[in-house]
Amino acid sequence: MSIRSRAVGTKFYARPTEEVARGLLGRILVSNIGGRGERTAGRIVEVEAYVGPHDPACHAYGHRRTARTEPLYGQPGTAYVYFTYGMHWCLNAVTEPRDFPAAVLIRALEPLDGLDTMRQRRRTEQDRHLCAGPARLCEALGVTGAVNGSSLQRGPLQVVQGTSPKKAEIVVGPRIGITQAADWPLRFYLKSSPWVSR
DNA sequence: ACGCAGATTTTCT
DNA sequence: GAAAATCTGCGTT
Secondary structure (H helix, E strand, C coil): CHHHCCECCHHHHCCCHHHHHHHHCCCEEEECCCCCCCCEEEEEEEEEEECCCCCCCCCCCCCCCCCCCHHHHCCCCEEEEEEECCCEEEEEEECCCCCCCCEEEEEEEEEEECHHHHHHHHCCCCHHHCCECHHHHHHHHCCCHHHCCCECCCCCEEEECCCCCCHHHEEEECCCCCCCCCCCCCEEEECCCCCCCC
């Protein structure tokens, strides 16, 4: 099926972050991390936009260019993976032209492929919780800092075509878990999906 | 079903 | 030294 289609190209990511966020819903994230052909994949059902240096919740707020935020300044379509709360990894897709630091946080997937591998990595049998949350999906797909800065077109993690949802299926709301700009409506998810994080 | 505390370490002040 | 784009387990309702 669509899992075999081509990776989404640079032009897709080199646009306003909010558009890219909406556009990522329904696409498929494929991971070939872990050797031995342990392929895992899921349909993106929930995302958040972190729209640039003017966004107080963005890691690059005020153009804070540090070792951590460097990937945000790179090529659109780069994976930005950061570590937080002492134990969790989160995955973003870098957006906008090079040197404009913005990204889309991938928050939830509908598991499609490699479910057994996901269950092992997550140490759970509850499929509902396999990929419902930014840190959960990273654990399920084997995403760690090792893939930070890799290309989502050619790297071990790729975003491929999938099927676009109807506009009426997309729900907009405030981002989760932040304290700055907490009311900005930059979270997008699929209304009828049982796989979103909440 | 809901709410709260603890885990654990990087990053920046 | 404090906060952090989170998750889990355990408590109570």
